[in-house]
Amino acid sequence: MTTITVTVNGVRYTSEVEPRLLLVHYLREHLNLTGTHIGCDTSQCGACVVHINGVSVKSCTTLAVQCDGAEITTIEGLAHNGQLHPLQEGFWEKHGLQCGFCTPGMIMAAADLLKRNPNPTDEEIRHGLEGNLCRCTGYENIVRAVRYAAEKMAATQAAD
Amino acid sequence: MIPAPFDYYAPTSLAEALTLLQQHGDDAKILAGGHSLLPAMKLRLAAPSVLIDINRVAELRGIKVNGTVEIGAMTTWSAIEHHAALAKACPAMADAVGLIGDIQVRNRGTIGGSLAHADPAADMPAVVLAVDAQIHVEGPNGPRAIAAADFFTDMLSTALEPGEIITAITFTSHGPGEGSAYAKFPHPASRYAIVGAAAYVKMENGQVTACRVAITGAGPKAERQTAVEQALIGTDGSADAVAAAAAHAGEGMEMLGDIHASEEYRRAMCKVYAKRALLKAIERAR
Ligand SMILES: Cc1cc2nc3c(=O)[nH]c(=O)nc-3n(C[C@H](O)[C@H](O)[C@H](O)COP(=O)(O)OP(=O)(O)OC[C@H]3O[C@@H](n4cnc5c(N)ncnc54)[C@H](O)[C@@H]3O)c2cc1C
Ligand code: FES
Ligand code: FES
Numbered sequence: 001m002t003t004i005t006v007t008v009n010g011v012r013y014t015s016e017v018e019p020r021l022l023l024v025h026y027l028r029e030h031l032n033l034t035g036t037h038i039g040c041d042t043s044q045c046g047a048c049v050v051h052i053n054g055v056s057v058k059s060c061t062t063l064a065v066q067c068d069g070a071e072i073t074t075i076e077g078l079a080h081n082g083q084l085h086p087l088q089e090g091f092w093e094k095h096g097l098q099c100g101f102c103t104p105g106m107i108m109a110a111a112d113l114l115k116r117n118p119n120p121t122d123e124e125i126r127h128g129l130e131g132n133l134c135r136c137t138g139y140e141n142i143v144r145a146v147r148y149a150a151e152k153m154a155a156t157q158a159a160d
Numbered sequence: 161m162i163p164a165p166f167d168y169y170a171p172t173s174l175a176e177a178l179t180l181l182q183q184h185g186d187d188a189k190i191l192a193g194g195h196s197l198l199p200a201m202k203l204r205l206a207a208p209s210v211l212i213d214i215n216r217v218a219e220l221r222g223i224k225v226n227g228t229v230e231i232g233a234m235t236t237w238s239a240i241e242h243h244a245a246l247a248k249a250c251p252a253m254a255d256a257v258g259l260i261g262d263i264q265v266r267n268r269g270t271i272g273g274s275l276a277h278a279d280p281a282a283d284m285p286a287v288v289l290a291v292d293a294q295i296h297v298e299g300p301n302g303p304r305a306i307a308a309a310d311f312f313t314d315m316l317s318t319a320l321e322p323g324e325i326i327t328a329i330t331f332t333s334h335g336p337g338e339g340s341a342y343a344k345f346p347h348p349a350s351r352y353a354i355v356g357a358a359a360y361v362k363m364e365n366g367q368v369t370a371c372r373v374a375i376t377g378a379g380p381k382a383e384r385q386t387a388v389e390q391a392l393i394g395t396d397g398s399a400d401a402v403a404a405a406a407a408h409a410g411e412g413m414e415m416l417g418d419i420h421a422s423e424e425y426r427r428a429m430c431k432v433y434a435k436r437a438l439l440k441a442i443e444r445a446r
Contacts, residue, residue: 002168019168019211022161022202041161043199044349049264055238058264060161061198065168066213112263130351131262 004068008033009077017064024048026064027074035075035104039133046132049105050074056112058131075104078111086149086156087111096145098136106132110146119150163201170213174298174327177214181323182300184210190325191215192234192273195265220272220327225249229333233272233326241266249333250291251444252340252358252437256283259344261351272326275311278318278381280416281352285312285382287342289374290358293331299324315380338362339445343436344377345429347420353377354421355429357409359437361397363445368397373434378426379413387411388434397442402435409434 001016008031015030027033027050036059039047048060051073078085087107090096097103106129113120113128120128125146126139134142171177181188189208191197192215200206214220220234225245240246240257247254260266260283274284275295288295288308295306300323311319320326334340344356355377362370371389376382387408395401410430415423 018165020163020165020201022163022198025162038161041202042350043195043265046262046264055267056264057267060202061195061268063168063194063198063213065170066194066215068170109263128263131264133349 002065002068004065006064006067006070006072008072009074015064019063019065021064022060023050023052023062023064023067023072024059026067027059027072033074033076037101037104039101039105044131044133045102045105046109046129047102047105049108049132051108051112054115056109073108075108078107085111086152087114087146089152090145090148091142094141094145094148096137096142102132102134102136106134106142110149114146114150114153118154120146122147161202163198164204164207166208167210168213169210170216172216172218174214174217174219174325177212177217177325178298178300178323180210180212181325184212186322188212190276192276193236193269194273195261195269196273196277196279214325225333227333229331231271231329233275233328234270235272237261237266237269237271238263240271250287250331250340251334252287252290252342252360252441255342255440256287256344256356256358259283259342259346259351265351271329275329276318276320276326278312278316279352280315280380280382281347281354281377282382283342283344283353283356283376286353286356286358286374286376288329288331289382289384290340290342290360290372291331292360292372293329295326296328296330297324298327303327305330309384312381312383317381334360337364337445339441339443341437341440341444343433343440345433355426355433357430357433357437359434359441361392361438361441361445363397363442366396368392368395368401368442371438373409373438375409375413375430375434378410378415378430380416383413385409385411385434388438392438397445399439402438402442406431406435406438 037047039045188210191213340360373385391405417423
């Protein structure tokens with residue numbers, strides 16, 4: 001067992017973990033943060049995407065021990081003071097989900113994309129979400145949801 | 161999808177990592193970005209009893225570009241992708257890295273890990289062959305440099321000796337008249353190369369005076385395409401000359417066939433992608 005200290009969605013946790021524990025299992029089973037999903041065994045689907053120190057990663061392909069000292073944000077940490085993140089609002093407004101299984105990972109990956117490229121073209125949104133598979137929507141409304149969020153974030157910034 | 165148990169070490173210096181590797185011998189594996197190793201461990205295709213995580217070894221990260229490009233083994237694809245001077249010094253590398261996996265794979269995966277793993281469908285082996293890179297390693301007998309041409313020995317096999325760690329990759333920056341490019345046919349889900357081609361050319365007075373082409377994805381390991389290179393050198397690099405030269409791509413190479421692409425199809429794609437990479441490299445060199 002190894003002791004790790006991590007900050008998840010602003011809360012500090014100190015835990016005893018086995019080195020082989022994957023970050024996604026740590027989040028879901030030790031911290032009961034089940035918004036982060038597991039959709040595959042091959043690191044291809046992106047349902048498990050979270051941010052480690054502000055960078056999007058697949059939590060099924062990262063060990064919890066590797067995150068000692070890190071700041072982690074999951075889908076549960078995206079809304080602020082009961083106010084949905086523009087991406088969450090975008091998925092709601094533009095019907096960016098059907099079953100919703102891929103949505104947490106999709107939103108966390110899109111959040112990283114918008115940080116690097118606040119005004120992406122549809123082409124850039126599609127390329128940026130290559131690591132996220134959706135079996136329901138056909139992606140069209142996901143692209144619209146991300147565009148909605150980008151526009152909303154730009155408008156909020158202009159107003160500030 | 162849970163790996164077998166292992167002991168975990170996270171050294172903060174290369175010296176410490178080398179000592180640990182020496183101590184634990186064959187039972188130990190280096191953990192870099194983990195994006196080839198951890199998937200294999202989850203499927204129990206690999207079950208090392210010791211993992212030596214080198215993510216905290218700061219001296220192995222970073223990019224330096226002047227006449228020579230030097231990339232630390234632990235530099236992530238993302239860091240390479242967003243380095244403007246490197247993209248100018250070697251456009252083929254920028255092309256290839258931007259096409260690897262997806263943003264999350266590029267945020268974790270490292271150049272050293274990719275070369276050490278030597279996946280037959282990885283992109284970077286073709287690029288390091290085409291730019292004639294040196295792969296710097298350190299081990300129990302001290303440091304040494306291995307030419308890319310001698311590095312890939314077979315499927316998932318390299319010239320790395322037990323106890324050795326890749327520390328950096330170096331190659332000469334492109335100068336005037338030099339250009340390079342990478343083109344690939346990606347697997348639609350993973351983005352690994354079904355066939356990928358890297359090309360480097362040097363043009364002087366309207367003539368191709370130097371050329372290196374390498375193919376990945378098609379066979380058990382990435383390979384230089386000397387027949388293509390010989391056919392192009394001395395020509396004017398026109399579309400016809402490139403098509404004639406690229407027709408030799410894949411010659412003498414063993415082809416892999418699977419559910420995604422047959423041997424015959426891969427052989428045909430070698431020619432197509434060698435041509436695309438060469439045309440782009442020549443355009444950039446002019
Ligand atoms: C979904 C997905 C899609 C991908 N798509 C692509 C793609 O399109 N193209 C592509 O090229 N790759 C692709 N990859 C692979 C990715 O680029 C890997 O990150 C890379 O191949 C391995 O690098 P790593 O740093 O993750 O190494 P690890 O997985 O940590 O290590 C791989 C192997 O190399 C050894 N090793 C690592 N570093 C060193 C070192 N410095 N010295 C000695 N030995 C070392 C390890 O012990 C291990 O055996 C994909 C991976 C995934 C999961
Ligand atoms: S669970 Fe599919 S990529 Fe992580
Ligand atoms: S909404 Fe069902 S998988 Fe995307």
